[in-house]
Structures are given as C-alpha cells and as structure tokens.
Amino acid sequence: MGQLKSETLSNHQQLEKNLIVKLKGMQSPEDYISILQNFYAYFGGLENQINHFIGADELSDYAERRKTQSIKDDILALEGVVPEKAAADDLPEIGNLLQAFGALYVIEGSTLGGQVISKMISKQLSMDGVEAVSFFKSYGEDTMTMWKKFKTVLEHHAATQQDADVITGAANETFAKFRLWMERN
Ligand code: HEM
Numbered sequence: 056m057g058q059l060k061s062e063t064l065s066n067h068q069q070l071e072k073n074l075i076v077k078l079k080g081m082q083s084p085e086d087y088i089s090i091l092q093n094f095y096a097y098f099g100g101l102e103n104q105i106n107h108f109i110g111a112d113e114l115s116d117y118a119e120r121r122k123t124q125s126i127k128d129d130i131l132a133l134e135g136v137v138p139e140k141a142a143a144d145d146l147p148e149i150g151n152l153l154q155a156f157g158a159l160y161v162i163e164g165s166t167l168g169g170q171v172i173s174k175m176i177s178k179q180l181s182m183d184g185v186e187a188v189s190f191f192k193s194y195g196e197d198t199m200t201m202w203k204k205f206k207t208v209l210e211h212h213a214a215t216q217q218d219a220d221v222i223t224g225a226a227n228e229t230f231a232k233f234r235l236w237m238e239r240n
Contacts, residue, residue, distance in 0.1 A: 059160065059213075062223050066230035071168065073237060078175050084182050088135035091126055094190065097236045099123040100141035101149070101158050101229065108155035114208050120201070121166060121193045129187040145236055147228035156212055157225025161233070163205045166193040 074090075081087055102123050111117055123140075130137050149155050173191035194201045213219040 059223050063226050066227055070234050081179055084133050088133050091130050092138045093237050093240050095126040096138045096141045097233050100146050104149040105155045105159055108152045125190040129190050132185050132187040147232050153218055153221040154225040157222040158229045160226045161229040166198050169193045
C-alpha cells in the first residue's frame with residue numbers, strides 16, 4: 056500500500072503544517088479545547104458515515120479502535136462544550152466500503168501523529184493536573200501494532216488497482232476537507 060501513502064503525502068504534509076502552527080500557538084486550555092472541537096466535529100461526522108459500511112465483519116477489532124467518544128471525554132474533562140458533528144456537505148463522499156476504508160485510513164493514521172501531538176500538548180499547556188489527552192495518546196504503546204493490523208486488513212480490501220484508487224481518492228478527499236474544516240472553524 057505504498058501508493059496510498061505516497062499519493063496522500065502532500066495532503067498529509069499540508070494538514071500537519073497547519074496543525075503544528077495551531078499547536079505551537081496554544082496559550083491556554085481554551086485553545087486546546089478549540090482544536091479538540093475541530094477534531095470532534097469532523098471525525099464524529101466521518102465516523103457516523105463509516106459505521107454504515109464498516110463493523111466487526113469488515114474489521115474484527117473495529118469496536119476496540121479509538122472512537123470519537125474519546126475526544127468528547129477530553130473536551131468534557133476540560134469543561135468545554137461538545138460541538139455538533141460536521142454535516143455531509145463538509146465531509147468526503149462515503150458511499151461504499153472502499154470509500155469508508157479510505158476515510159478510516161486517515162482517522163487511524165492520525166494515531167501515529169497523535170504520539171507526537173500528545174507530547175506537544177502536555178509540554179506546552181498546564182492543565183491543572185487534568186489528563187485530557189486520551190484522544191491523541193490513542194493506543195499508546197500499542198499504536199504501531201494497531202496500525203499494522205489495520206493496514207493488513209486495508210490491503211486485503213484493495214484487491215485491484217481500481218479498488219486501491221477508490222481508497223486513495225477517498226483518503227485524499229478526507230484529508231483535504233479536514234484542512235478546509237480546520238481553516239474555517
Ligand atoms: C502535528 C501533526 C502531525 C504529525 C507530526 C504527524 C506525524 C506523522 C508521522 C510521524 C507518521 C508516521 C510516518 C511513518 O512512519 O512513515 C504519520 C503518518 C500518518 N499520519 Fe500523521 N501527523 C500529524 C497529523 C496527522 C493528522 C491530523 C492526520 C489525519 C487527520 C494524519 C494522518 C496520517 C496518516 C494517514 C498516516 C499514515 C501514512 C502511511 O504510512 O500510510 N496525521 N504522521
């Protein structure tokens with residue numbers, strides 16, 4: 056699945072760059088809450104769409120994978136407001152299993168960056184002892200194992216070049232629309 060990584064690299068880099076600016080600019084828990092709200096609304100909307108196509112039959116450990124609920128927990132731990140989820144217009148098209156896997160690739164991949172991000176947050180903000188990085192810490196020490204398992208299932212679904220292209224297209228749209236969402240919210 057080198058294609059998926061290489062063909063989404065540019066979108067990943069742009070999103071990463073924008074997010075790092077936001078993270079470095081954080082001066083208070085409120086700024087962090089606002090980042091969490093961005094993730095909650097977008098990933099929450101995505102998750103609802105993905106759930107139409109992916110469950111335990113398609114990905115046996117789907118129920119154990121990090122869910123939007125963990126972002127909600129972090130927002131509430133900081134006494135922030137849980138926003139509405141993003142609506143279809145702001146989300147990529149998720150109309151079949153392959154597109155759902157493309158979007159889930161972006162969500163699951165963010166656990167890799169999450170390892171760096173959670174450290175940046177803990178270092179930069181004093182949150183009066185409140186532990187509110189469960190979302191970004193995600194699977195912690197198991198992150199790489201979870202990622203490899205996910206990739207194996209994903210590769211199984213990308214059986215033909217045509218299927219792989221649909222997954223890549225959905226992943227790129229998921230990245231691009233997230234960047235737009237972050238710029239506007
Ligand atoms: C500060 C922000 C971020 C940093 C520093 C970061 C960093 C990383 C790192 C270090 C990897 C592993 C690269 C490798 O081992 O080959 C990675 C992979 C990935 N990240 Fe990020 N990331 C960030 C934000 C995000 C966000 C917000 C998303 C999704 C919304 C995301 C999606 C992905 C995906 C899908 C991969 C997997 C690429 C692949 O191997 O196929 N990242 N990121």
